[in-house]
Structure formats: structure tokens, C-alpha cells
Amino acid sequence: xxxxxxxxxxxxxxxxxxxxxxxxxxxxxxxxxxxxxxxxxxxxxxxxxxxxxxxxxxxxxxxxxxxxxxxxxxxxxxxxxxxxxxxxxxxxxxxxxxxxxxxxxxxxxxxxxxxxxxxxxxxxxxxxxxxxxxxxxxxxxxxxxxxxxxxxxxxxxxxxxxxxxxxxxxxxxxxxxxxxxxxxxxxxxxxxxxxxxxxxxxxxxxxxxxxxxxxxxxxxxxxxxxxxxxxxxxxxxxxxxxxxxxxxxxxxxxxxxxxxxxxxxxxxxxxxxxxxxxxxxxxxxxxxxxxxxxxxxxxxxxxxxxxxxxxxxxxxxxxxxxxxxxxxxxxxxxxxxxxxxxxxxxxxxxxxxxxxxxxxxxxxxxxxxxxxxxxxxxxxxxxxxxxxxxxxxxxxxxxxxxxxxxxxxxxxxxxxxxxxxxxxxxxxxxxxxxxxxxxxxxxxxxxxxxxxxxxx
Numbered sequence: 001x002x003x004x005x006x007x008x009x010x011x012x013x014x015x016x017x018x019x020x021x022x023x024x025x026x027x028x029x030x031x032x033x034x035x036x037x038x039x040x041x042x043x044x045x046x047x048x049x050x051x052x053x054x055x056x057x058x059x060x061x062x063x064x065x066x067x068x069x070x071x072x073x074x075x076x077x078x079x080x081x082x083x084x085x086x087x088x089x090x091x092x093x094x095x096x097x098x099x100x101x102x103x104x105x106x107x108x109x110x111x112x113x114x115x116x117x118x119x120x121x122x123x124x125x126x127x128x129x130x131x132x133x134x135x136x137x138x139x140x141x142x143x144x145x146x147x148x149x150x151x152x153x154x155x156x157x158x159x160x161x162x163x164x165x166x167x168x169x170x171x172x173x174x175x176x177x178x179x180x181x182x183x184x185x186x187x188x189x190x191x192x193x194x195x196x197x198x199x200x201x202x203x204x205x206x207x208x209x210x211x212x213x214x215x216x217x218x219x220x221x222x223x224x225x226x227x228x229x230x231x232x233x234x235x236x237x238x239x240x241x242x243x244x245x246x247x248x249x250x251x252x253x254x255x256x257x258x259x260x261x262x263x264x265x266x267x268x269x270x271x272x273x274x275x276x277x278x279x280x281x282x283x284x285x286x287x288x289x290x291x292x293x294x295x296x297x298x299x300x301x302x303x304x305x306x307x308x309x310x311x312x313x314x315x316x317x318x319x320x321x322x323x324x325x326x327x328x329x330x331x332x333x334x335x336x337x338x339x340x341x342x343x344x345x346x347x348x349x350x351x352x353x354x355x356x357x358x359x360x361x362x363x364x365x366x367x368x369x370x371x372x373x374x375x376x377x378x379x380x381x382x383x384x385x386x387x388x389x390x391x392x393x394x395x396x397x398x399x400x401x402x403x404x405x406x407x408x409x410x411x412x413x414x415x416x417x418x419x420x421x422x423x424x425x426x427x428x429x430x431x432x433x434x435x436x437x438x439x440x441x442x443x444x445x446x447x448x449x450x451x452x453x454x455x456x
Contacts, residue, residue, distance in 0.1 A: 003028040003112070004082040005158055006092050007151035009055045011043050013091075015098035019043035020068060021057050023096075024147035025078055026155045028085070030162050033155050037078050038148045040065035055145045069103045076105060083174065087130045087154050089113035097197075108193065110174055114154055117161045120169045133157065182229045184239045191245065195221040198390070200249040201259045204271070207243045211267040216256040220247050238271045251396050251410075252387040254443050258398070258405050261435040282317045283307025286373075289334075292362035293355055294369040296321065297336040308376065312438055328368045331355045383440075384420050386451035397423050405436035420455055 005026040012018030024038040040057070042065045052058045079096070086092040089111045100107040115128050125136055130150060134141055139156045143149030162170060183192060186207075195202075197219045204213040217223030228239055250256040264272050283301045286308050288294055298317045301310055311317035318337075325335050325346075333344035333356040346352035353360040383400040389410050390396075399407040407427035417423050444452070 001030065002082045003030065003085045003158065004079045005033075005151055005155040006079070006084060006086045006096065007147045007154060008092050008095055009051075009057055009145070009147050010095055011045060011047050011051055015094035018095075019045055020095055020099055021047060021051075021055070021062055022147040023071075023075065024151040025075070026151050027078070027082065028155055028158060031159060033152075036148075036151075037075065038151075039071060041071065042067050057146075068099045072100060072103045072105060076100065076107070079107075079109065082109065084109050084111040085114060085154070085158055086111075087114045087150070087157075089115075101197075112170065112173055114157055114161065116173065117165075117169060118157070120173075121161050121164050121167075130154065130157075182225060184228060184242045186240075186243045187245065192221070192224065195224055195245065196247065196249060197221045198249050199251060199253055199256055200247050201256055201263060202245060202247040203263070203267075204238070204242045204269075205244045205246065206241050209244070211263075211269050212241055213238060213269045213271040214260060214263045214267060216250075216253075216260040218253060218256075241271075249390045251390045251394075254385075254387055254439070255396050255398060255408060257439045258408070258436050261439065262405070262430055262433055265433045265435065266431070282311045282314050284309045284311070284317055284321060292366070293334055294366050295334050295336070308373070309441055310438060312442060316442060324372055326351070328372050329353060330368060330372075331365070334365075382455035384423065384453045384455055385443075386453075397427055399424060399427055400436075400440055403437045403440055404432045404434060405430060405440070406432060420453060 005028050007024050008020050009022040010018050010020050020041045021043050022038075022040050024036070026036045027034045040062050042062045044067060047057060047059055047062070075096075084093055084096075090113070093111050097107045118125070118128050118133055122133070122137075125133060127133070130153060131141065131144065133139075134153050134157065137157065137160060139153050139160075141149055141153040183189065199218050200220055201214065201216050202220050202224065203211050206212050215223065215227075224245065227235065248259065250259055281301055283299060283305075284307055285297045285299055285305055286294060287297070296308075298314065298321060301307060309317075309320070311320065321335055321337065324330065325332055325337065329352070331344055331352050331354075332338040332346045333340055338344045338346070340356075343354060343357035344352055347354050347356060347359075353365070355362070355365040380403045381401070385398040385400070387396040387398060393413050394410045395413070397409055397411050398405065407424065407429045409427035411417065411423065411426060415426075417426075
């Protein structure tokens with residue numbers, strides 16, 4: 001059996017969003033390295049400063065380096081028919097796989113993780129990071145956080161692991177990672193591999209085709225596997241009941257959350273024991289004090305008072321309020337964020353105009369609050385939100401009225417649309433579900449985007 005020991009450097013931590021800047025691979029026969037491949041890669045995007053600080057790879061170094069499509073064929077030939085080995089293998093594997101997908105090439109090979117192997121074959125170490133375990137095993141790393149240096153060290157570590165593997169750990173992990181051990185009895189490996197590694201909503205069906213579970217995922221195939229890898233006793237019944245899987249891609253997590261909420265209410269699946277969207281248990285409350293100043297307070301939702309907005313957690317509400325205090329130059333004390341006897345700390349720092357100490361009159365202060373409330377009212381009227389589509393050739397359009405999802409659809413980039421009202425004509429209407437409101441509120445609290453449009 002042949003192995004490819006791989007290490008990469010990247011512009012960030014997520015293969016679907018970030019890019020590779022350097023790749024190294026060593027062919028290993030279980031005893032020694034037979035050949036190697038290494039190159040810098042032009043990521044066709046900016047390399048963040050903190051990444052340069054970690055790896056030493058800057059924009060100038062990759063300026064004349066090949067793009068991934070230039071090395072794809074050679075790298076594919078180097079890696080195919082081998083077991084993909086890396087330290088924290090899922091990180092390297094997902095990047096390599098994503099890069100191949102960008103150039104229209106499929107990539108699916110067995111993989112092994114030297115972290116997992118080390119934990120089983122060399123138990124009891126204080127840390128299993130590459131630097132720590134190499135120090136413990138006296139393995140020299142010639143260039144830390146550079147692909148070839150780390151790959152060489154990983155290859156040496158892998159040779160030690162294979163030599164010390166008296167219990168067949170390597171073969172056991174390969175068998176476990178073959179893609180079949182975790183599968184439900186009525187789902188084949190081919191069906192599993194047909195699942196996309198993209199964002200969307202997925203459905204489990206029973207033998208009669210009835211939907212028995214609905215979920216959303218950033219990576220549908222990976223999420224499916226996560227359901228049943230080491231499945232607990234409570235999931236065994238669902239595992240046995242599944243006879244088929246279907247899905248719909250959404251392009252964005254926001255739309256996936258919305259569609260999931262709709263589909264759970266539509267099908268009431270047997271194994272969705274509760275709506276996955278956490279209830280909005282926290283509210284932002286508004287009142288006027290004796291001096292005429294508008295005040296705010298974050299508190300638990302109750303049936304006796306109407307909240308301005310509701311949130312799924314105290315932290316979410318608090319973060320939203322802090323942002324609005326800064327945006328509208330409100331007083332942190334009057335918004336319940338600071339508790340001081342005199343002026344708030346923001347006034348002393350020049351970030352508050354002083355309603356807390358009488359230096360800003362109630363009418364002037366309340367006008368700033370009114371601008372905020374007016375914006376909330378506009379946002380809760382008719383909203384048309386543009387999000388990523390399922391492909392680069394389209395975008396998603398999502399329509400809300402009074403905070404509840406009313407319609408959504410996908411608009412081709414080539415389609416000439418003259419107005420927002422015309423866009424609405426291309427969308428599919430849905431049955432309004434109140435569970436979409438907290439999803440929207442969370443989205444709006446985190447994203448001030450030009451793609452959110454308030455319709456008249």
C-alpha cells in the first residue's frame with residue numbers, strides 16, 4: 001500500500017472560502033519516502049497579514065507561482081491510488097478536495113490522520129500537535145509552518161507509527177474510514193457519495209418515502225456521516241428506518257435555516273423532536289423614565305410586555321444593543337448596559353453626549369432613538385434580501401413581510417430584471433411560518449449588508 005503524506009499552507013481555515021498558497025506531498029511506502037512534490041501556489045486572492053506572520057509566505061512570493069489549475073493534473077496523478085495522510089487530515093483534505101472541485105475535478109481517496117494514529121499508538125503524550133510530538137520523538141522540522149518542512153516531519157512520524165503499530169491500528173482506521181462502517185443498513189456507499197458537499201437542507205425518508213427527519217448543513221455529506229459515526233443508542237431507530245435521502249441546495253446558511261424551519265413545519269418529521277430554531281426567549285424592551293428619556297432593557301420575554309425585538313440568547317440581544325448604542329450615539333447607561341451613579345463611562349470617553357448627566361436634553365436624545373426605531377419599522381415592513389446562490393451564475397432572492405418569510409427563489413445572473421417588484425414575480429411563495437422571524441432578526445443583528453433592501 002502506498003501513502004501520500006501531504007501538508008499545505010493556506011489563506012485561512014475553510015476550504016470552501018479560502019485558498020492554498022503552498023502544497024507539498026511525499027510518496028511513502030510505509031517504510032521510507034520514495035518521491036516528493038512541492039510548490040508555492042498563487043491563491044488569486046490577498047494573503048492576510050497574520051497568515052504571512054505565521055508562514056512567512058507573502059503576496060510577492062506567490063506572484064509568479066502557478067495557479068492551482070496549472071498544477072492540478074500533476075498533483076492529481078501524484079495523489080491518486082494512494083492513502084492521503086496528514087496531521088489533522090481533514091483540514092488538508094478538504095482544501096485539496098475543494099481546489100480540485102474548483103477546476104472541475106473530483107477527488108475521493110482514503111485518508112489517515114497522524115494525530116489519531118499517534119493518540120492510539122503513542123498514548124499519554126501531553127500534546128499531539130505536530131511541533132510537540134516531533135519534539136517528543138526527536139524529529140527535526142527544518143521549516144515549521146512551511147508545507148515541505150511539515151510534510152517531511154509528518155512522513156518521519158508516520159514511519160515511526162507504522163513501525164510501532166503492533167496492534168494493526170493503521171488497518172483498523174483505514175477500514176473504519178472506508179465510508180461503509182457508519183452507513184445505515186438501507187443506504188449504500190454509492191448513495192452516500194452522491195450527497196453533495198455543499199450548503200442545503202436534507203431529508204431522510206422511510207420505506208414508504210415519508211419524510212422522517214429534516215436537517216440543514218454547511219456540508220450535507222459530512223453532516224450525514226456525523227449523524228451515524230459512533231451513533232448513540234438513541235439514534236439507532238432512525239438509522240434503521242432510513243431508506244433514502246434527498247436534499248435541496250440553498251447556497252447560503254441563512255436560506256438553509258429558513259427552508260429547514262419551513263420543512264419541519266410542513267412535514268412534522270418523526271425524528272425532529274422539536275423545532276431546531278431556538279425560541280426567542282430574550283427581548284429588548286423600551287420605556288420612558290420620569291425625566292422623559294427613552295430607555296431600554298434586555299430581559300426575558302414575558303406575555304405582559306411587548307418587546308421591540310426578540311432574540312434567541314441574552315448574548316445575541318446584548319451584542320445587538322451594543323452595536324446600536326455605538327451606531328446612534330446612544331447612552332450606555334440609559335440602555336441598561338452600564339450601571340453608574342453619575343455619568344456613564346462612555347460620556348467620560350467622549351462617546352456619549354451626556355443625557356445621563358443632563359448635558360443632552362430629552363428631546364434631542366429621543367430623536368436619535370426615533371431614527372433607530374424608524375429603521376426597525378422599515379426593516380420589519382417589506383424586505384428583499386439578496387444572498388449567494390447555488391452556483392456563481394445565480395443569486396438567491398428572499399422576501400419578508402413583517403418579519404416573516406413569504407417567498408424565495410434563485411435569479412439567473414443573465415436575467416434582465418428592471419425592478420425589485422419584478423424580482424418578486426420570479427419567487428416561489430411559501431406558507432408563512434413564525435419560526436422564520438427569529439432567524440431574520442439574528443441575521444439583521446449581525447449583517448448590515450447592501451444586499452438587504454427595504455421595499456416601499
